[in-house]
Amino acid sequence: MAWFTRSSQFSLLAIALTLGLAMNTPVQAQTRLGSSPLSNQIPNQWEPPTTPTPAPINKDSGGRRGPCIADPNFNKAPIALVPPSGVGTTMAEYPTVFWYMPKTTAWGVEFRLSDANQNVVYSTTYAFAHYTEKTADGKYEDEFVVGAPGIMSLTLPASGGVSPLEMGKDYRWQLRLICDPQDITGDVYIEGGFKRVAVDPNLKTRIQQAKPEDLVTLYANQRLWYETIDILIDLRRDRPNDKNFTDAWNKLLRSVGLEIITEESLFEEARTVNN
Template identity: 45%
Template sequence: MAWLTRSYCSRILTVALALGLAVELPATVQAQLTTASLGAQLPETWEFQAPSGPDAPLPVNREAGGKREIADALPCVMSDQRLTAIVPSSGLGTTVAEYPTVFWYMPKTRASGVELVLTDTKNREIYSVNYALDKSGDGTAPAGIMSLPLPALANFSPLKIGQNYRWQLALVCDANARDKDVVASGWIQRVSPSPNLAMRVKQATPQERVTIYANERLWYETLITLNQLRRDLPKDRDLEDAWKKLLKSVGLDKIAQENSGDKIVAVP
C-alpha cells in the first residue's frame, strides 16, 4: 500500500465515509494525508479594505523612501532597503488583541533611536514611546525585522473593537531636526473574535495556532505567533518557508529574502 498516492487515498476515504465503512491505511499513508507544511496552509493573499470616509485615519506609508538617488533626504539610512511597516498592502491589519504587537523591517541605519506613535481616527495621540538603538563599532544599527508590543501597563485604554488606529514608526536621524525622520506606518483594526476562537487556540499546538489565526485573517496574531515559533526553532525549515510565504503574500518579497535574523525591541 505504500505506493498509494495522496489523491487516491483521499478518494478511498471519501467513498468509505459515504458508505459508512471503516478503512485502515498504513501509518505512512495516514501521515501523508494528515501532514502538510505550515506554509501550504497559509493564505496566498491577504485582502483588507483600507478604511475610508470622513472618520478614516490619515493615509499610511507602509514603505519609507529608501532609494540611493534620494539619499540626501535619508541621511541616516545606510542601504537601498526601506524602513517598512510589516502590514498588508492596504496598510491595514486586523487583531483581536487589546494591545497588539507591531512589526517593521529596519534597514542598516545611523539613527539614534526609534519612535512609535499610536493615534486614533481623529489623529489624537494615544501612546508614544522612544527607544535608543544598539550600535556596533562603526556607529550603525544592523538591519533586521524588529517588533514592539503596545504595553498594557502604559496607562492607555485597550484598543476598541471596530475602531481603526494608526501606528507610525520613525527613525530619528537627528533629534534636533525631526523633519529628517524616516517614517513608515500602518493601520490596526481591532475586531471581535469568532465565538469559539479562544477554545480552538487553547487546544491547538503553536503551529496550529498560526493556521487558525491566518484562516481568521488576524494579521497581527498570525505574524507574532509565527515569529515566536521561528525564534524558538531557528533551524526549522518549514517555519522559515512559512515566514517567507507570509511576507510574500502581502507583497514584501524583498524582506522575505532577508537573512539577517530578527531583533526585538524590549519593553522595560
C-alpha cells in the same frame, strides 16, 4: 524628512506592519491542524477589506532613505510589516507591530498611535543601543544600532494608563526613525494601522489549547494579521532551519507584496532592548 508608506515593550528581533479581512463569520479550517505543510494555510493573497476603511497608507516602500541609513543599497529602507492597505486586523487589546530595519546609525525611534479622528492616544520614544564599527575605508568609527539589519518590534504597553484598543475601531500607528535628535529634517517615517475584531468564543478556546505551529492556521484562517506574523516570527526565531516555518513565513510575506524581505537572513538572534 523621509516617508516610507510601507515601510510598551521594545524589542529587536535580529531576524532582519492592509486591512486584513475583518471576518464576520469564523473561517473553518478544511484540514486537520498540522496535516499539511504550514504554507498551505497561508493565503496566496491576503484579502482586502470588504467594508469602507481609511485610505491606504502602505502602497509601497519608495522614498528617500534618510541620512542615517548605512546600507548603500537604495532598497534597504525601513519597511512596515503590514499588508498593502497598511491596516491589519488583530484580536489583541495591546498588539505588537513589526518593521524591517536596515543597518543604521539612528539615535532612536518615536512611536505614536492615533485614533480615527487623528487624536494621539499613545506616544513614546526609545533610544537605541549601539555598537562601534569601523567604516569601510577604516578611517573612522561609527555607532550602529544593535540588531539592525533585522526585524524590530514594539508592543503597546498594558500599563501606564494606556487604554486597550476598542473593538471595531481603526487606529493608525506611526514610527519615526530619529537620525539626529537636534535635526528632524533627516528623520524617516513608516506607518501602519490596527483594527481590533471580535472572535468566536470557541475559537478563543482552540487558540488557548493549540500548539504554536497550529496557531498559524487558526490566525491565518481568521485573517488576524498581527497575530499571524507574530507567531511566525516566534517560530522562525526559535527554529530558523525548519523548512516548514521558513516556507510559511516566505509565503506570508509574498501574500502582501513584501518579497524583498524574504531575501534577507533575518533570524540570527533576539534581543530585548527596553522592558
